[in-house]
Amino acid sequence: MSYIKSTSGVFIGILFILLVGYGSASGQSNELYKHAAVVSAHPEATKVGVAVMKKGGNAIDAAVAVQFALAVVYPNAGNIGGGGFLVYRGNRGDQDALDYREKAPGSASRDMYLDDKGNAIADKSLFGALASGVPGTVAGMVRAHDKYGILKWKKDVQPAIDLAERGFAVTAQQADELNRNKERFLKYNRKPVAFVKEGLWKAGDLLKQPELAATLKLIRDKGRSGFYEGPVAEAIVKSMKHTGGIISSADLKDYQAVWREPVSGQYKDFKVISMPPPSSGGIALITMLGQISEYPLHRWGFQTDSTVQLMVELERRAYADRASYLGDPDFFKVPQQALLERKYIYGRTADISFEKATPSSAVNPGKLSNYESEQTTHFSIVDSKGNAVSATTTLNGSYGSLVVVEGAGFILNNEMDDFSVKPGSPNAYGLVGGVANSIIPGKRMLSSMTPTIIEKGGKLVMVVGTPGGSTIITSVFQAILNVLAFDKDMQASVAAPRFHHQWLPDEVYVEKGAIDPETRARLAAKGYRIVERGPMGRIDAILVKEDGSLETGADPRGNDTGLGY
């Protein structure tokens, strides 16, 4: 397969490494690294991950360091006040999946975001601390480190403390985002927060976060109890009182991250390893990759009528199933086995016509034989021993609930909006759901996060994932196919313009240039409603080439950066 064929890029890559050590200024070119690589949403976080591995840490140590560094340098989504998923593949092929998704607080209730007429109240599940689930990130990182880390915990956390204390230079994109959210930060916080300055931010300004540094020091010194008990937990509970939130000290003390069995399936000869529920991503991705492997995609070509049409129809059906069947497996009996049965997966494609679009109104969730602004962030890591981490972490919306915990310096998530607040009522991403994803105390909200690892013949091939709310699953789907079916290199694959369909609304969202005007016109004539929208996701991925070298793919939609050595 051409996906791993070495090209002249190897030579260019080696020359590059010899010339500059590692990394270009942007970290967004298809460079090759011999030993280890990290791709994340921010150059400073990527550098931290690489440095930890150079000091002898493995992929999990680097993941812990990158997760905490992102909480400092990428406050839109990097977090300690949110949650995430991590998929791990050891160099012997062993696999694991860590669920550190937020949970509904103990006094949450099914109808907590509805008015007395039973209608969803706009913004109630999106802004302010009532929108926050119990954060899972710190518990998750402790769990990951306990099981797989080889460096001392303190060494993995320290780089984030240094960044928070010394400050870092904001990028032009970050300056713009902080300026755009200034009024909202002022609205949801009564005391000054680090993210608001007098005047406007500009590229190169230093963002220092002394309160966050103090919180991170407690986490460094006390592990999970540095966050879920003591001064930080007290600050969270105290902040609930003036922000209308409901997270209690018992919620914090009780929170546990859990190891789960990854979900896996096949795309041709490739094994796809991804996140099980409460992610909807793994099941949907594996379903669509299984289905599409039966079609001559390579012959049809990239973004041609048939390719786009088929992908849209598969996405439509996968998201219809998502709305009915997927939720937190600890609270809802997710029919995972039935959804992944060969017969069911392939049976779902029987009514696809290439003559015309299937209206979403005609697509219901399948019948099982037995009887989830888009801010999240992803990082991919491969260490020198071949261990791999694919981790997606989130506050949900950009800067989450906008609430900064007073005295503790971190932003709380607004993940409660990922629940189905009312059956059939769309969330911020337009996703609908029902009982499977209804609010219950202690339950995890359904997610689209799809951290994924691909292997072939027992060898690591790809580490991939992205933010993007409901578009996460379809973006990962395309990034994988761009390499495995269309022979693109990793960087070109993540840069390629994308499209997306999610059953409801019945619209095909396209980035500028994703589908050429002639193809678009023909698809429209077949009944597809095509709507142009802004960027979808920021995919960060690593591809293992045939000679074992690592090619990074850092999404040019952001300041994403791939580096290695």
Ligand code: GLY
């Ligand atoms: N908050 C986005 C997701 O988890 O899908």
